[in-house]
Amino acid sequence: MAGHYTIAGKQIPTHIVAMAFIGAYAAAGIGYSMKPKPAQPATPPIQASSADEEAFIREFLSKAEAEEKKN
Template sequence: MVQQYTIAGRQIGSHYLAMATLTVLFGGIYASTGGAAKKTLATPPINASSSDEADFISKFLETADADQKKKEAH
């Protein structure tokens, strides 16, 4: 025999309540942790001796990233 509980005027078996509890528990955990957050890549610091050199390096990296994205799009 199964223990019966009266909920909202209906008799519900304890095994159904246990299944519902586990479903809500694990469903909530899955929903709250589902999917990995997009990680931003940290670039190393630019150790330039002058601001012109730093500008050149940053522009070079931007163009290299743009070229790589164009190649991946094709």
């Protein structure tokens, strides 16, 4: 028959050890993939060359959003 490992004084078949390892590996992968991700900013960052340009862009975007909500 197949081999056995002695763990804590008990004979454990190798296929049980293998299934436990695969299950633990899968659980770790699921746990890693389900952890919360950091929040992303709603809009991309504004890369303006001056403060006036940045203010103009922000004002334009706020007007565009207001116009979009009206429609």
